[in-house]
Structures are given as C-alpha cells and as structure tokens.
Amino acid sequence: MKILLINPPSENELLGNNPSIIEEERGYNPPLGILYIAGYLEKHTNFGVEVVDTQAEEISYDRLKDVIRAKLPDVVGITAMTFTIIDVIKVINLIKSIRPEIKIVLGGPHVHIYPEETVNIPGVDFLVLGEGEVTFKELVENIENPARLRSISGLVYKENGRVINTGARPLNEDLDSLPFPARHLTPVQKYSSLMARRSPITTMFTSRGCPYRCTFCDRPHLGKNFRARSAMNVVDEMEQCVKLGINEFLIYDDTFTIDRQRVIDVCDEIKSRKLNIGWDIRARVNNIDNDLLQKLKEANCERIHYGVESGNPEILKILNKGITIERVRTTFQQTKEAGISVLAYFMIGCPKETRKEIMETIAFAKELKPDFVHITIFTPFPATEIYKMGLKDGIIKEDFWREFAKNPVTGFQPRCWEENFTREELQELIVYAYKSFYTRPSYILRRLTHIRSIGEFKRMARAGLKVFGMQS
Structure with missing residues (x-):
C-alpha cells in the first residue's frame, strides 16, 4: 500500500482580521502533525510513506496534479485547519478527479471541532480525531476490511449514508514511545x-x-x-x-x-x-x-x-x-x-x-x-470559551464558524x-x-x-x- 501525506497549499487561507505582514513574513514550518504520522507508519508498518509539503516546496495545483499522477497513492492523508479548509477541498477534488478510488483521510483541529460537517464534504472518506498516530495506522491496516472499522477508536466515516463516530481515543500518556517526526521526508533546507x-x-x-x-x-x-x-x-x-x-x-x-x-x-x-x-x-x-x-x-x-x-x-x-x-x-x-x-x-x-x-x-x-x-x-475562534460566551450574550449574532464549516466558501471573513x-x-x-x-x-x-x-x-x-x- 502506498500512502501520501499532504500539507495543502495556502492560496485561499483565511487571513483573519490582521495585517498581511503577520502572515507574509512568517516563513515556513515543517508540518509536524503529518510528520509524526509518517514516522509512526515507517516504524510500525511496511507501507510506503511519502510526504508532500506544498507550501514549503511552493507546489501549485497544476504541479500537484502531476505529483498525484506520478505517485498514484492508495491513501492520502491531509492536514485540515479551519483557515485552510478551502484549499483542503481543492486538493480533495483534484485527487478524486485523477483517481476516484484513492481514499482521502483528514485530520487536524478542524475535523476535531466539526466532524459531522467535515465528513459530509464530497470526496472525504475518513476523519481521524485528536492525536492521529495510532488511529491512522490502524485505519490503513484495515481500510479494505470495513467490518473492523467500528473497533478503531478515533474514526469518523459514513456507512450507507449514516455518519459513524467510533468515539475518542484515549490520549497517549507515553510520548517517549512515539517515533520522531519523519523530517527526512521533507525539504528541511526550506x-x-x-x-x-x-x-x-x-x-x-x-x-x-x-x-x-x-x-x-x-x-x-x-x-x-x-x-x-x-x-x-x-x-x-x-x-x-x-x-x-x-x-x-x-x-x-x-x-x-x-x-x-x-x-x-x-x-x-x-x-x-x-x-x-x-x-x-x-x-x-x-x-x-x-x-x-x-x-x-x-x-x-x-x-x-x-x-x-x-x-x-x-x-x-x-x-x-x-x-x-x-x-x-x-x-x-x-x-x-x-x-x-x-x-x-x-x-x-x-x-x-x-x-x-x-x-x-x-x-x-x-x-x-x-x-x-x-x-x-x-x-473569537471556534469552540473557545469566549466564542461560546459571545453566542450566549448575543455579541456574536450567529455561529459563523459552524456555518462556514457547513459551507466553506471563498471570501469568508472571520468576525x-x-x-x-x-x-x-x-x-x-x-x-x-x-x-x-x-x-x-x-x-x-x-x-x-x-x-x-x-x-x-x-x-x-x-x-x-x-x-x-x-x-x-
């Protein structure tokens, strides 16, 4: 099995309410979330694992098409943040247009906060909630055996049109047991x-x-x-x-x-x-x-x-x-x-x-x-105490983050x-x-x-x- 982990582009990233300099001069950081998963898969499975950091490598959508065609992975894992969810959707559509059989797995803060809204995005096959190393590994080991998926904690997926949430996986109390992030799979010099x-x-x-x-x-x-x-x-x-x-x-x-x-x-x-x-x-x-x-x-x-x-x-x-x-x-x-x-x-x-x-x-x-x-x-970010307080007191007139999660569109402006x-x-x-x-x-x-x-x-x-x- 070939697994490709993608840090998506940020062409449509929500810049919020701040001056553009805050984002423009930040540089690039390695995508540690998917690198932890890559390291875990390398240690505990024999699957082929690759990472594509489209941001650091400045890979356009056209180039990403070529990458997907060349690698033709069986499973693609994508980091999903609320601020980059529009780009995540563009990547999903790109992958499915090349090969619909490729399984798409999303993880990250956005899916943790809005699992039902996210699993209903067309093209999404699975969500991994919370800390993803063990859940992702168990998923790819059993992805062709649907009967076993319900026994894997930390998964969300759809079965005959119905959303299945297998419940939260307990937090890992022994962080020393995790392999280090697989930085060797990324362009470290960038x-x-x-x-x-x-x-x-x-x-x-x-x-x-x-x-x-x-x-x-x-x-x-x-x-x-x-x-x-x-x-x-x-x-x-x-x-x-x-x-x-x-x-x-x-x-x-x-x-x-x-x-x-x-x-x-x-x-x-x-x-x-x-x-x-x-x-x-x-x-x-x-x-x-x-x-x-x-x-x-x-x-x-x-x-x-x-x-x-x-x-x-x-x-x-x-x-x-x-x-x-x-x-x-x-x-x-x-x-x-x-x-x-x-x-x-x-x-x-x-x-x-x-x-x-x-x-x-x-x-x-x-x-x-x-x-x-x-x-x-x-x-006020989603799921924070202040956001909940603003909704309760009427200062925030609608649950705008949830509405955006249901219908991510370009031009959205965080309040x-x-x-x-x-x-x-x-x-x-x-x-x-x-x-x-x-x-x-x-x-x-x-x-x-x-x-x-x-x-x-x-x-x-x-x-x-x-x-x-x-x-x-």
Whole structure:
C-alpha cells in the first residue's frame, strides 16, 4: 500500500482580521502533525510513506496534479485547519478527479471541532480525531476490511449514508514511545523563520496538552492534560535534527516551563552533549525565575515567547490569563538581564475592551521593551470559551464558524469582537500599534546592534519596510 501525506497549499487561507505582514513574513514550518504520522507508519508498518509539503516546496495545483499522477497513492492523508479548509477541498477534488478510488483521510483541529460537517464534504472518506498516530495506522491496516472499522477508536466515516463516530481515543500518556517526526521526508533546507538567527529551522513539540484555562485558547484537540516527553528523548530528537543540518529549534509547546525539573534536565542534557544549537521556547511569566533563566541561557536558549495579551488587569481577568501586570514587568526585566531575547504577544479588541485600554496595552508593550512584539486583532475562534460566551450574550449574532464549516466558501471573513469597535476601527488601531512600536528610532538602533548576519539583516529590513508601509 502506498500512502501520501499532504500539507495543502495556502492560496485561499483565511487571513483573519490582521495585517498581511503577520502572515507574509512568517516563513515556513515543517508540518509536524503529518510528520509524526509518517514516522509512526515507517516504524510500525511496511507501507510506503511519502510526504508532500506544498507550501514549503511552493507546489501549485497544476504541479500537484502531476505529483498525484506520478505517485498514484492508495491513501492520502491531509492536514485540515479551519483557515485552510478551502484549499483542503481543492486538493480533495483534484485527487478524486485523477483517481476516484484513492481514499482521502483528514485530520487536524478542524475535523476535531466539526466532524459531522467535515465528513459530509464530497470526496472525504475518513476523519481521524485528536492525536492521529495510532488511529491512522490502524485505519490503513484495515481500510479494505470495513467490518473492523467500528473497533478503531478515533474514526469518523459514513456507512450507507449514516455518519459513524467510533468515539475518542484515549490520549497517549507515553510520548517517549512515539517515533520522531519523519523530517527526512521533507525539504528541511526550506524551513525558516523571520526571527531565527540561522536557517534551516524546525519546530518541535516536547509535550502535549495545557493545564491552563485561557478563555481564548483554540487548541482543544491536544487536551488539557499536560503530558511531557523526557529530557533524554527531547535532546535525542534535537541531536537527530543536527545530523540533518538543523541547528535552530522553535519549541512550540504551549508552555515549556510547566515542569521545572524537566526544563533543568533538558538544559543539562544539551550542555552535556555540547550541542551547538539555538532554541526558542514559549513560557508563562508566572512559572519562570532567575535560576531557571540562567539554566536556559547556559544551554543557549536564545528567545522566550511570552503571551502577555493585554496591559490592563481587567482584560487579563476576562481572558483568564492568571497573570498580573507587575509579574509581567518583573519577568521581562529578569529575562533581559539573563541575556535572553523576548517576543511578546498582545491582542487588541478583546471583550469589554475600550480605546483607552487598547492604548494602555500599546503603551505597556513599549514600556516592557521586548525585542519583538506580535500584535493581533482578537478573533473569537471556534469552540473557545469566549466564542461560546459571545453566542450566549448575543455579541456574536450567529455561529459563523459552524456555518462556514457547513459551507466553506471563498471570501469568508472571520468576525472580530464587535462589541465596542468595528473591524475597520480595529485595523486602524493595529496599524498604529505596529508603527508606534517598530518605527521608534530607539528601537531601530537597538535592533541594529543585535543583528549578527547579512541574512538576518535582510529579513529584518524587509519586514521593517513593510511596517513603515502598513495601511489600515
């Protein structure tokens, strides 16, 4: 059996309510979801497995037709995100036009949230819910034996026109048992990031699940139960990546620093193996301290991403962040003193937020002096607590995400939180926020003194020119 896993194009990706620069300069990340499945299949089956990352390889739909014709797989697995579902549908139609017998399997956040709507998309044969490694393997082993499909947890499919949902598969509690993502099946040299000091880069997950309850969180498919890989297993994967020529890592755990001792163990393991790497992590301001920062610095952690979201205490309560303004100030100062770069995330247009509070957030961002800020217009994502609250209170007039899931059409515009602002007003404010932060002479001078290479200078200059030219 031949299996092809596809990261679909993003030609029709929903850009939401944010300036295009946020998406245009993000670079390409490896599609870890399908790479985990590929690695699992390679280890536990004898099937032929290939991966096509149409985004990193810049494969057009015409070229993708040629790829499908050349490979003629028996099963195609496709990553399905709500923001790229229109492109997913185009890929399905393309495949079925070439060979209708090819089985199409979708997985990812979109199918987890909207299984019934997604399985009714013409051409879809199966959905894999939640963590897909084991479910996908069991599916392809039994795909020609329909009588056994009902015994496979985590599947959705149609039988005689009726939707069959076999129920959720228990979360994997032993992440060390999973093979590493099959990066060797991708064009590793093509992955990059605006903020990385060198290329290629890779993203990496060292844990799954998050115990926190932020009301805007849009990652329900990973669960709330925090499960972590061992330090040895994490650094083994890093070492494998180094052999592939990758020395820059973006750790994409929701919060890397939940287990303090594990962080220390990872740092010690990196140092003991003398790995010449750089790495970024995501952390909360209230579970990091000077001693941990020193450990991270010694292991060459180059940047920490902090989700601040707002400079107003009341907005932080609405978002259920569980942090204080003063703790943000303290942690940012400690991180800078440790010699680690900082990226801060902020949102504007949150529930109950006024213009005065947005200006407080913009002023707070400048006061903190992070190396970079990522500012977005708050968008209520499907299945989040805030989205449910908006529907209940009538601020969101219709379940627009579900309607889009039922009928994905081009031109769809995700809603912002239209309580105190129109979309146009928020777009004007976010342009002001970016320009007021990034075009300050003091900021530009400080950034120039930190640039280490011509490549980094070119990336920063290109992004900087786009900020100067931003319009609402």
